[in-house]
Amino acid sequence: MTGLDNVLLKEVVVHRIGNPTRGESLQLSPHALTLNDPIVKGLLIKYFLSPFNDQECYRFTHLSDVQLNEVYQYTGAIFKDPAALLSKSQLIAQFLYGKSTHVKVKEGELYVARFDHVPFEGTEVPAIGIFKSETKETFLKVFPHGKSWEVIHEEGIDIRKLDKGCLIFDTNPDEGYKVCLVDTGAKQDTQYWVRDFLQVQPYADSYHNTHQYLDLCKDFIKNEYPEKFEVAKSDQIDLMNRSMDYFKNKEQFTETEFVEEVLFHPEVRDSFMEYKKHYENARQYEFGDGFDIHGAAVQRQQKVFKSVLKLDKNFHVYIHGRRDLIEKGYDEMTGKKYYKLFYDEEA
Incomplete structure (x- = not known):
């Protein structure tokens, strides 16, 4: 996705999602992130939104009624009341935790974010993002020590690669919204994200x-x-x-x-x-x-x-x-x- 200069990152909540079959826990955050640093905000916007192809759209579905789709319900509630982001993000995290039972599902951080002025189909619209980072990279940090230097290693997130993402645009709610996806995992191992958790299907467009x-x-x-x-x-x-x-x-x-x-x-x-x-x-x-x-x-x-x-x-x-x-x-x-x-x- 390009043209992100006008995008506003309004709020982000981070939870820790483990794999229950390995005894890993679900850690829910009681607060949203403090985003006072404009550089951090800009990096997060790029990390979250750059990987998406906004021409490839999906929609929330359900076997009987889209109203029974959990993620559809939770994100719809946030669109109606932005103050509900924290409580609904906790429900989203609990729902994903229950779907993370496949042996190859990795532990990671779940981000639920609220955006405004996201470019989509020739206009700018509000959007809600659900992202999961699973892959950790090793970084070397050089710092001064007296008159010389020392090097230590730290683990962190490579902001050039988003593991899993879902961007929901506040448009077409009666049809299940318009949704874009990112999933860099192997198809046979990560269907839990698209099929079990999000329950989305592609729009039958050109x-x-x-x-x-x-x-x-x-x-x-x-x-x-x-x-x-x-x-x-x-x-x-x-x-x-x-x-x-x-x-x-x-x-x-x-x-x-x-x-x-x-x-x-x-x-x-x-x-x-x-x-x-x-x-x-x-x-x-x-x-x-x-x-x-x-x-x-x-x-x-x-x-x-x-x-x-x-x-x-x-x-x-x-x-x-x-x-x-x-x-x-x-x-x-x-x-x-x-x-x-x-x-x-x-x-």
């Missing part, structure tokens, strides 16, 4: 549809495609490139068109559509037959669509297109595999 469909393509090509079909790594990269090129060159996504233009073989198409069903069921997310393609989502996914063919530790071949100009073979004399590349000019 950004999420674009981002999720490219994520689906990437997962299929990396996992299902080589398992079901005998394909070389260069074939996987070629399909990655064709998928990305479709989204880069189109303004509107149509599934039938995508399948015909990108997935050439009927067997691959059938396998992809079956994989898509499992993907949607696992995430409780349906794409529909078409949607507008969001350029920012394409750019973000392009960073993780790898087009590098790594051959042992000697060569990295970047493949950007024309799979027909790459030939794979096996040399019996050396007992090694090889790739033959055809080109016109050498740069």
Whole structure:
């Protein structure tokens, strides 16, 4: 998130959240932080808000009624009465503590903060942030000792990396608010934050549809495609490139068109559509037959669509297109595999 110059950090409460299955405690603070130092305020604003992508929005949900979502209720009460931040933050901490039972959930500090003038969708709105810091870094501190110097080590928080975060904007309350997320942990280990604690689902907008469909393509090509079909790594990269090129060159996504233009073989198409069903069921997310393609989502996914063919530790071949100009073979004399590349000019 950028454009944070006008953001006001109104109040912050910090609690200590352990893992109850390891006998770690919940330590609730009776007071908000004292924030008299403007430099500390500025650092906290940057630490809390910079990691968020405000184009990727979620909303609070519940199996029966969003009104039964605990975090939705607590944050809604703070929006209505800012003086309730301390008491509601304690309830939020107690609720998270009860969800922190997975063996890989780490102990850490939970921050509940209230902001004003946060830039969002062309305006500035109030927001509530819920953040958790789990990773501690070791720092060296140099200090004078008589006429010389001494060095000690201290543990602290790296303000360049937020482990987990949730930013709730005071907009669309009837639909579960608009929410942005940060979660740097492994998906299989930290679902407690998104699924069990926050209970959020993505807004079915053009950004999420674009981002999720490219994520689906990437997962299929990396996992299902080589398992079901005998394909070389260069074939996987070629399909990655064709998928990305479709989204880069189109303004509107149509599934039938995508399948015909990108997935050439009927067997691959059938396998992809079956994989898509499992993907949607696992995430409780349906794409529909078409949607507008969001350029920012394409750019973000392009960073993780790898087009590098790594051959042992000697060569990295970047493949950007024309799979027909790459030939794979096996040399019996050396007992090694090889790739033959055809080109016109050498740069």
